[in-house]
Amino acid sequence: MATASEGGAGAKGTGWGLVVLLGALTAFAPMGIDMYLPSLPAIGADLGVDAAYTQITVSAFLAGMAIGQFFYGPASDRLGRKGPILAGVALFVLASCACALAPSAEFLVAARFVQALGGCAGGVVARAVVRDRFDHTETARMLSLLTLVMGLAPILAPLLGGVLLQLGGWRANFWALAAFGVAVGAATLFRLEESRSEATAVQARSESPLAALGALLKDPRMVGYALAGGLNGATLFTWISASPGLLIGVWGIPASLFGWVFGLNAAGVIGAGQLNRQLLLRYTPEQVLRAASAFGVVAAALLLAAAFTGWGGMWSVLPLIFLVLSSYGFMAGNTMASALNVDPRRAGSISALMGSASFATGALASALTGALGDGSARPVAVTMFLAMTGSALALRTLALKGTARV
Structure with missing residues (x-):
């Protein structure tokens, strides 16, 4: 099998079984966030806290996802891909059980943080596994294919969460997440082959994890791709945090239909990802x-205009949000693949840096949207426009500076 630096495009084990497994590993984040969104009011009522406090459980999860990746990425370069995944999944399962048994809101916030510390292992190492097996362009195509699998989570997770809420209360969501972790962990143990190359192992042994991250942060291309991908992905987090209040509270869409409207945007991401492969x-x-x-900036500018003029109301804002979020299907896989191509021997560390940038910018975007909240679509439009513009500037001034144009 080719080394990481060579990019083994023809590596064995690249069939649909691997696609589904890697897709499941990357689905810990959307499953952990989206599935329990319908349960937030019930959690608040049961634990005696208001809506603002229940949102902290979301923020705690995002923080854990951002922080934990800095451990698993470098560890996968140094120790191999399989072990860190299994350790993270085990932590996710235990923390999910703790969430299900949470006696107070404070305990739930802490358990959610630990749950994310474990859940982030799957995504960060899965991206490194892809780079181990494929060259630059094929890595981008494979990462786009994974959106077909992981993109189903934002569509199905809220629907499943709503059903579980009705059948067993909000705690049933966390028991289901624990079961998901057990299933994915078993599949990883028995089906995932080790893919880390000897070149990656030698590089990891020659430097500390902090030295590896420091070297990457000194490369303008790496910083550019991290900001471009992270800021583009921040539009997704903006929508995740604002959609319940906007769809149900402002526009009066029934809670029973929330999952379907929410999922339409995930369908746009999936479709864009598959078009990207072609x-x-x-x-x-x-x-x-x-x-x-460029497409994303134009769509975000139109969204900003529609939100502030009120033209078309919900029927203009929602399609424009769909277009803005669809840009993620083109940006995510390509920024990640291009970043991994900067130094394939540090694939795990790069994946960690890219993933952490995504969750950090997502958390900031969600906070900005909340701070600007005025009971309209304007805060969402402002945040998305700023994020898309920042993403485009980072791409052109840092990541792609000096490269050939289309």
Whole structure:
């Protein structure tokens, strides 16, 4: 099998079984967030806290996802891919059980943080596994294919969460997450082959994890891809945090239909990701990134205009949000693949840096949207426009500076 630096595009084990397993590993984050969204009011009522406090359980999860990746990424370069995944999944399962048994809101916040510390292992190491097995362009195509699997989570998770809420209360969501972790952990143990190359192992042994991250942060391309991907992904977190209040509270969409409307945007991300795979047969990831970021800025500008003028109301704002979020299907896989191509021997550390940037910018975007909250779509539009503009600037001034245009 080819080394990481060579990118073994023809590596064995690249069938649909691997796609589904890697997709499941990357689904810990959307499952952990989206599935219990319908339960937030019930959690608040049962534990005696208001809506603002229940949102802290979301913030705690995002913080854990951002922080934990800095451990698992470098560890996977140094120790191998499989062990860190299994350790993280085990922690996720235990913390999910703790969430299900939480006696107070404070305990739940702490358990959610630990749950995320474990759940982030799957996504960060799965991306490194992809880079171990594929070259630059094929890595981008494979990561786009994974959106087909992990993109189903935002569609199905709220629906499943609503059903579980009706059948067993809000605690049933966390028992289901524990079961999900057990299933994915078993599949990883018995089905995932070790893919870390000897070149990656030698590089990891020659430096500390902090030295590896420091070296990456000194590369303008790496910083550019991290900001471009993270700020683009921040639009998803903006929508996740604002959608219940906007759809149900402002526009009066019934709670029973929330999951379907919420899931439509996930369908846009999936569709864009699959179109991206076809475009990569003719264009490089960098060429697609230039066009996709420009498209995202235009869509965000139109959204800003619609939100502030009130033109078309919900029927103009929702389709424009759909277009803005669809840009993620083009940006996510290509920024990640291009970043991993900066130094494939540090694939785990790069994956950690990219993933942490995504969750950190997502948390900031969610906080900004909440701070601007005025009972309209304007805060969402402002945050998305700022995020998309920042993403495009980072891409052009840092990541792609000096590269050929489409």
